Amino acid sequence: MFITFEGIDFCGKSTQVELLKNYLVKKNKKVEIIREPGGTEISEKIREALLDKKHYHMFIETEIFLFSASRAQLVREKIRPYLEKGVYVISDRFHDSTTAYQGFGRGIDINTVRHINSLAIGETVPDITFIIDIPVKVADERKKIKTNMDLDRIEISDSVFYEKVRKGYLKLAESEKRFRVIDGTESIENMHYKIVNELNILEKRSVHEAR
């Protein structure tokens, strides 16, 4: 099963990725966590270029190709081989981040984004995608705890940008059945409970359909 987590920065998805991994490992599943952008030697180098604050002059076209190039490598080098071996792959961000950030956020035409995404990932579409949704104000509060020094090139974006990204995610959520929106202002435990519940429902349905 291929599971992805999405949401604006500081939504708390990385905590949920860890909790879900621990839950699945306890159930004796083989699990691999992937972080986007990154996850392979080539993709990690691309990540550095993408997030470096010195690259404030990066054009949005360059940005979308770099995110997609990193993903194209990751899908072929790691994700597909894992899935073929029956490993559960949990990815902290995937192609929906490109639609939300570069499409809705930066304003690149959504159909163009879809084509680029499709070239990068091919048939490797997640089985289920959790969008951890929080208001931008809440993200801003959490962001204040981090000093400006620690913020990367994208995280330093203003709330106008993040409002567009959040709206983009919510719009995306209505477009395909694989999305589950989780309220990111709830307690960590509640969110985890809901995520596990959704996953179990999906697994039961898949077993039933396979019969």
Ligand code: TMP
């Ligand atoms: P991270 O902080 O979750 O590791 O992600 C790095 C940043 O890159 C985050 O601000 C979201 C952004 N991003 C995009 O803009 N487009 C993408 O396709 C991906 C994967 C991440």
